Amino acid sequence: MEEQAYLDLKRGERGAIISIIAYICLSALKLIVGYLANSEALKADGLNNATDIIASIAVLIGLKLSQRPADDDHPYGHWKAETIASMVASFIMVVVGIQVTYEAISSIFHGRNESPDLISAWTGIICAVVMYFVYRYNKKLANEINSPSVMAAAKDNLSDAWVSAGIFIGIVGTQFGLPWLDPLTAIIVGLLICKTGWDIFREASHNLTDGFDEKVIELYKETIHHCYGVKGVKDIKARNYGNNVVVDIVILVNSNLDVRGAHDIATDVELKLIEVHHVYDVHVHVEPN
Secondary structure, three states, X not given: OHHHHHHHHHHHHHHHHHHHHHHHHHHHHHHHHHHHHOOHHHHHHHHHHHHHHXXXXXXXXXXXXXXXXXXXXXXXXXXXXXXXXXXXXXXXHHHHHHHHHHHHHHHHHOOOOOOOOOHHHHHHHHHHHHHHXXXXXXXXXXXXXXXXXXXXXXXXXXXXXXXXXXXXXXXXXXXXXXXXHHHHHHHHHHHHHHHHHHHHHHHHXXXXXXXXXXXXXXXXXXXXXOOOOOXXXXXXXXXXXXXXXXXXXXXXXXXXXXXXXXXXXXHHHHHHHHHHHOOOEEEEEEEEO
16 A cells, blocks of 8 residues: 555656646747737736746655655655645745736736737637646546645646636737736736635645545545444544545444454454545554443
8 A cells, every 4th residue: 555655656746747848838938929929918827837837846846755755753754745845836826926916917007008919819728728638637647646736736737727718818808909908817817826826725734734524534434334343433533644544543342342353343444444445544443332
Protein backbone atom coordinates (compact mmCIF):
# COMPACT_ATOMS: atom_id res chain seq x y z
CA MET A 1 0.00 0.00 0.00
CA GLU A 2 2.79 2.42 0.89
CA GLU A 3 4.66 1.60 -2.31
CA GLN A 4 1.53 2.34 -4.35
CA ALA A 5 1.11 5.69 -2.57
CA TYR A 6 4.65 6.69 -3.59
CA LEU A 7 4.00 5.56 -7.17
CA ASP A 8 0.86 7.72 -7.23
CA LEU A 9 2.89 10.75 -6.18
CA LYS A 10 5.33 9.98 -8.99
CA ARG A 11 2.41 9.92 -11.45
CA GLY A 12 1.19 13.22 -10.04
CA GLU A 13 4.44 14.84 -11.15
CA ARG A 14 3.35 14.36 -14.78
CA GLY A 15 0.33 16.59 -14.25
CA ALA A 16 2.47 19.35 -12.74
CA ILE A 17 5.03 19.09 -15.55
CA ILE A 18 2.32 19.22 -18.24
CA SER A 19 0.84 22.30 -16.54
CA ILE A 20 4.26 23.99 -16.43
CA ILE A 21 4.92 23.35 -20.13
CA ALA A 22 1.43 24.54 -21.11
CA TYR A 23 1.69 27.70 -18.99
CA ILE A 24 5.14 28.61 -20.37
CA CYS A 25 3.90 28.36 -23.96
CA LEU A 26 0.55 30.08 -23.40
CA SER A 27 1.96 32.81 -21.17
CA ALA A 28 4.53 33.78 -23.79
CA LEU A 29 1.88 33.73 -26.54
CA LYS A 30 -0.63 35.82 -24.57
CA LEU A 31 1.88 38.44 -23.43
CA ILE A 32 3.35 38.89 -26.91
CA VAL A 33 -0.03 39.08 -28.66
CA GLY A 34 -1.49 41.15 -25.81
CA TYR A 35 1.15 43.87 -26.20
CA LEU A 36 1.10 43.80 -30.01
CA ALA A 37 -2.72 43.84 -30.18
CA ASN A 38 -3.05 46.31 -27.28
CA SER A 39 -5.33 44.06 -25.16
CA GLU A 40 -5.36 44.66 -21.40
CA ALA A 41 -7.37 41.49 -20.78
CA LEU A 42 -5.00 39.24 -22.74
CA LYS A 43 -1.94 40.78 -21.04
CA ALA A 44 -3.63 40.22 -17.67
CA ASP A 45 -4.25 36.58 -18.51
CA GLY A 46 -0.68 36.20 -19.76
CA LEU A 47 0.60 37.54 -16.44
CA ASN A 48 -1.73 35.14 -14.65
CA ASN A 49 -0.27 32.20 -16.61
CA ALA A 50 3.28 33.41 -15.85
CA THR A 51 2.57 33.12 -12.12
CA ASP A 52 0.79 29.82 -12.72
CA ILE A 53 4.19 28.53 -13.78
CA ILE A 54 5.51 29.34 -10.30
CA ALA A 55 2.43 27.77 -8.67
CA SER A 56 2.85 24.59 -10.75
CA ILE A 57 6.53 24.42 -9.82
CA ALA A 58 5.49 24.69 -6.14
CA VAL A 59 3.11 21.76 -6.68
CA LEU A 60 5.88 19.75 -8.35
CA ILE A 61 8.26 20.45 -5.44
CA GLY A 62 5.53 19.46 -2.97
CA LEU A 63 4.97 16.17 -4.78
CA LYS A 64 8.69 15.42 -4.71
CA LEU A 65 9.03 16.29 -1.01
CA SER A 66 6.03 14.09 -0.19
CA GLN A 67 7.91 11.08 -1.56
CA ARG A 68 10.58 11.32 1.10
CA PRO A 69 10.40 8.43 3.57
CA ALA A 70 9.79 8.91 7.28
CA ASP A 71 12.78 10.08 9.34
CA ASP A 72 13.56 11.16 12.91
CA ASP A 73 11.99 14.59 12.43
CA HIS A 74 8.99 13.29 10.47
CA PRO A 75 8.04 9.87 11.88
CA TYR A 76 4.74 9.93 9.94
CA GLY A 77 6.47 10.79 6.65
CA HIS A 78 6.35 13.95 4.51
CA TRP A 79 2.90 13.45 2.97
CA LYS A 80 1.58 16.87 4.01
CA ALA A 81 4.21 18.66 1.92
CA GLU A 82 1.82 18.15 -1.00
CA THR A 83 -0.96 20.03 0.79
CA ILE A 84 1.43 22.83 1.78
CA ALA A 85 2.37 23.15 -1.90
CA SER A 86 -1.32 23.66 -2.73
CA MET A 87 -1.50 26.44 -0.15
CA VAL A 88 1.61 28.15 -1.55
CA ALA A 89 0.05 28.01 -5.01
CA SER A 90 -3.13 29.62 -3.65
CA PHE A 91 -1.15 32.54 -2.13
CA ILE A 92 0.55 33.21 -5.46
CA MET A 93 -2.78 33.16 -7.30
CA VAL A 94 -4.46 35.60 -4.91
CA VAL A 95 -1.57 38.08 -5.09
CA VAL A 96 -1.64 38.00 -8.89
CA GLY A 97 -5.42 38.30 -8.96
CA ILE A 98 -5.27 41.46 -6.86
CA GLN A 99 -2.52 42.91 -9.09
CA VAL A 100 -4.42 42.14 -12.31
CA THR A 101 -7.63 43.68 -10.92
CA TYR A 102 -5.82 46.83 -9.78
CA GLU A 103 -4.10 47.37 -13.13
CA ALA A 104 -7.34 46.80 -15.06
CA ILE A 105 -9.23 49.33 -12.91
CA SER A 106 -6.40 51.83 -13.39
CA SER A 107 -6.59 51.42 -17.19
CA ILE A 108 -10.31 52.31 -17.12
CA PHE A 109 -9.69 55.54 -15.19
CA HIS A 110 -6.84 56.46 -17.53
CA GLY A 111 -9.39 56.79 -20.30
CA ARG A 112 -8.35 54.12 -22.76
CA ASN A 113 -10.61 54.34 -25.83
CA GLU A 114 -8.99 52.14 -28.48
CA SER A 115 -10.16 48.60 -29.16
CA PRO A 116 -7.63 45.75 -29.21
CA ASP A 117 -6.88 43.90 -32.43
CA LEU A 118 -9.17 40.94 -33.14
CA ILE A 119 -6.20 38.55 -33.22
CA SER A 120 -6.09 38.81 -29.43
CA ALA A 121 -9.62 37.35 -29.29
CA TRP A 122 -8.65 34.33 -31.39
CA THR A 123 -5.55 33.85 -29.24
CA GLY A 124 -7.80 33.77 -26.17
CA ILE A 125 -10.17 31.11 -27.52
CA ILE A 126 -7.30 28.89 -28.74
CA CYS A 127 -5.67 29.08 -25.33
CA ALA A 128 -9.01 28.28 -23.67
CA VAL A 129 -9.30 25.05 -25.67
CA VAL A 130 -5.72 24.04 -24.83
CA MET A 131 -6.20 24.66 -21.10
CA TYR A 132 -9.49 22.77 -21.07
CA PHE A 133 -7.76 19.63 -22.31
CA VAL A 134 -4.96 20.10 -19.75
CA TYR A 135 -7.69 20.43 -17.08
CA ARG A 136 -9.36 17.19 -18.21
CA TYR A 137 -6.07 15.32 -18.00
CA ASN A 138 -5.13 16.67 -14.56
CA LYS A 139 -8.61 16.14 -13.12
CA LYS A 140 -8.63 12.50 -14.26
CA LEU A 141 -5.13 12.00 -12.84
CA ALA A 142 -6.03 13.70 -9.54
CA ASN A 143 -9.08 11.46 -9.08
CA GLU A 144 -7.05 8.34 -9.87
CA ILE A 145 -4.29 9.10 -7.35
CA ASN A 146 -6.43 11.12 -4.88
CA SER A 147 -4.03 14.05 -4.99
CA PRO A 148 -5.10 17.42 -3.51
CA SER A 149 -2.25 19.31 -5.17
CA VAL A 150 -2.91 17.88 -8.64
CA MET A 151 -6.62 18.63 -8.16
CA ALA A 152 -5.67 22.20 -7.20
CA ALA A 153 -3.66 22.40 -10.43
CA ALA A 154 -6.69 21.06 -12.34
CA LYS A 155 -8.97 23.71 -10.82
CA ASP A 156 -6.45 26.35 -11.83
CA ASN A 157 -6.41 24.92 -15.36
CA LEU A 158 -10.21 25.11 -15.60
CA SER A 159 -10.24 28.64 -14.22
CA ASP A 160 -7.72 29.66 -16.88
CA ALA A 161 -9.82 28.04 -19.61
CA TRP A 162 -12.92 30.01 -18.56
CA VAL A 163 -10.91 33.20 -18.23
CA SER A 164 -9.52 32.85 -21.75
CA ALA A 165 -13.00 32.17 -23.10
CA GLY A 166 -14.25 35.28 -21.31
CA ILE A 167 -11.45 37.30 -22.86
CA PHE A 168 -12.58 36.19 -26.31
CA ILE A 169 -16.09 37.46 -25.56
CA GLY A 170 -14.81 40.73 -24.08
CA ILE A 171 -12.47 41.54 -26.96
CA VAL A 172 -15.09 40.71 -29.59
CA GLY A 173 -17.40 43.10 -27.75
CA THR A 174 -14.90 45.94 -28.14
CA GLN A 175 -15.22 45.62 -31.92
CA PHE A 176 -18.78 46.91 -31.56
CA GLY A 177 -17.73 50.27 -30.13
CA LEU A 178 -17.31 49.19 -26.50
CA PRO A 179 -13.54 49.56 -25.82
CA TRP A 180 -14.14 49.62 -22.04
CA LEU A 181 -15.29 45.98 -22.28
CA ASP A 182 -11.68 44.77 -22.61
CA PRO A 183 -10.41 46.22 -19.28
CA LEU A 184 -13.72 45.21 -17.68
CA THR A 185 -13.01 41.63 -18.74
CA ALA A 186 -9.53 42.00 -17.21
CA ILE A 187 -11.18 42.94 -13.90
CA ILE A 188 -13.34 39.82 -14.06
CA VAL A 189 -10.19 37.81 -14.84
CA GLY A 190 -8.52 39.18 -11.70
CA LEU A 191 -11.53 38.40 -9.51
CA LEU A 192 -11.78 34.85 -10.88
CA ILE A 193 -8.09 34.31 -10.13
CA CYS A 194 -8.66 35.48 -6.55
CA LYS A 195 -11.69 33.18 -6.14
CA THR A 196 -9.81 30.14 -7.44
CA GLY A 197 -6.89 30.91 -5.11
CA TRP A 198 -9.26 31.29 -2.15
CA ASP A 199 -11.01 27.97 -2.91
CA ILE A 200 -7.68 26.14 -3.05
CA PHE A 201 -6.49 27.84 0.18
CA ARG A 202 -9.71 26.92 2.00
CA GLU A 203 -9.44 23.25 1.07
CA ALA A 204 -5.71 23.07 1.86
CA SER A 205 -6.12 24.76 5.25
CA HIS A 206 -9.05 22.45 6.03
CA ASN A 207 -6.84 19.41 5.42
CA LEU A 208 -3.86 20.83 7.31
CA THR A 209 -6.03 21.47 10.37
CA ASP A 210 -7.21 17.83 10.22
CA GLY A 211 -10.65 18.68 8.89
CA PHE A 212 -12.47 15.83 7.18
CA ASP A 213 -15.67 15.31 5.20
CA GLU A 214 -18.41 14.09 7.57
CA LYS A 215 -20.23 12.29 4.73
CA VAL A 216 -17.16 10.16 4.08
CA ILE A 217 -16.99 9.34 7.80
CA GLU A 218 -20.57 8.04 7.59
CA LEU A 219 -19.57 5.81 4.65
CA TYR A 220 -16.73 4.40 6.73
CA LYS A 221 -19.17 3.71 9.58
CA GLU A 222 -21.54 1.87 7.28
CA THR A 223 -18.74 -0.37 6.02
CA ILE A 224 -17.57 -1.11 9.57
CA HIS A 225 -21.09 -2.01 10.73
CA HIS A 226 -21.23 -4.66 8.01
CA CYS A 227 -18.07 -6.35 9.31
CA TYR A 228 -18.70 -9.64 11.10
CA GLY A 229 -18.44 -9.39 14.89
CA VAL A 230 -18.74 -5.58 15.12
CA LYS A 231 -21.55 -4.63 17.52
CA GLY A 232 -21.08 -0.89 17.17
CA VAL A 233 -18.76 2.00 16.43
CA LYS A 234 -18.00 3.96 19.59
CA ASP A 235 -15.73 6.53 17.94
CA ILE A 236 -14.24 7.22 14.52
CA LYS A 237 -11.84 9.92 13.35
CA ALA A 238 -10.09 10.47 10.03
CA ARG A 239 -7.49 12.87 8.68
CA ASN A 240 -5.61 13.49 5.46
CA TYR A 241 -1.90 13.05 4.92
CA GLY A 242 -1.47 14.51 1.46
CA ASN A 243 -3.17 12.03 -0.87
CA ASN A 244 -3.60 9.47 1.93
CA VAL A 245 -6.31 8.98 4.54
CA VAL A 246 -5.62 7.68 8.05
CA VAL A 247 -8.53 6.45 10.18
CA ASP A 248 -8.72 5.89 13.96
CA ILE A 249 -11.62 3.72 15.17
CA VAL A 250 -12.99 2.40 18.45
CA ILE A 251 -15.30 -0.57 17.85
CA LEU A 252 -17.48 -2.57 20.25
CA VAL A 253 -17.33 -6.38 20.22
CA ASN A 254 -18.76 -9.21 22.29
CA SER A 255 -17.23 -9.11 25.79
CA ASN A 256 -16.92 -12.93 25.79
CA LEU A 257 -14.40 -12.94 22.94
CA ASP A 258 -10.79 -13.86 23.63
CA VAL A 259 -7.89 -11.69 22.49
CA ARG A 260 -7.42 -13.62 19.23
CA GLY A 261 -11.09 -13.29 18.28
CA ALA A 262 -11.12 -9.54 18.97
CA HIS A 263 -7.90 -9.15 17.00
CA ASP A 264 -9.35 -10.99 13.99
CA ILE A 265 -12.36 -8.65 13.94
CA ALA A 266 -10.10 -5.59 14.14
CA THR A 267 -8.00 -6.95 11.26
CA ASP A 268 -11.14 -7.52 9.18
CA VAL A 269 -12.22 -3.91 9.77
CA GLU A 270 -8.81 -2.65 8.68
CA LEU A 271 -8.79 -4.73 5.49
CA LYS A 272 -12.36 -3.74 4.58
CA LEU A 273 -11.64 -0.01 4.84
CA ILE A 274 -8.45 -0.40 2.81
CA GLU A 275 -10.18 -2.51 0.16
CA VAL A 276 -13.47 -0.59 -0.16
CA HIS A 277 -12.38 2.99 0.52
CA HIS A 278 -8.65 2.82 -0.31
CA VAL A 279 -7.71 4.09 3.14
CA TYR A 280 -3.93 4.28 3.59
CA ASP A 281 -3.75 3.25 7.26
CA VAL A 282 -6.29 2.17 9.90
CA HIS A 283 -5.85 2.07 13.69
CA VAL A 284 -8.53 -0.04 15.42
CA HIS A 285 -9.10 -0.11 19.18
CA VAL A 286 -11.41 -2.81 20.51
CA GLU A 287 -13.70 -2.42 23.55
CA PRO A 288 -16.00 -5.04 25.08
CA ASN A 289 -19.76 -4.56 24.95
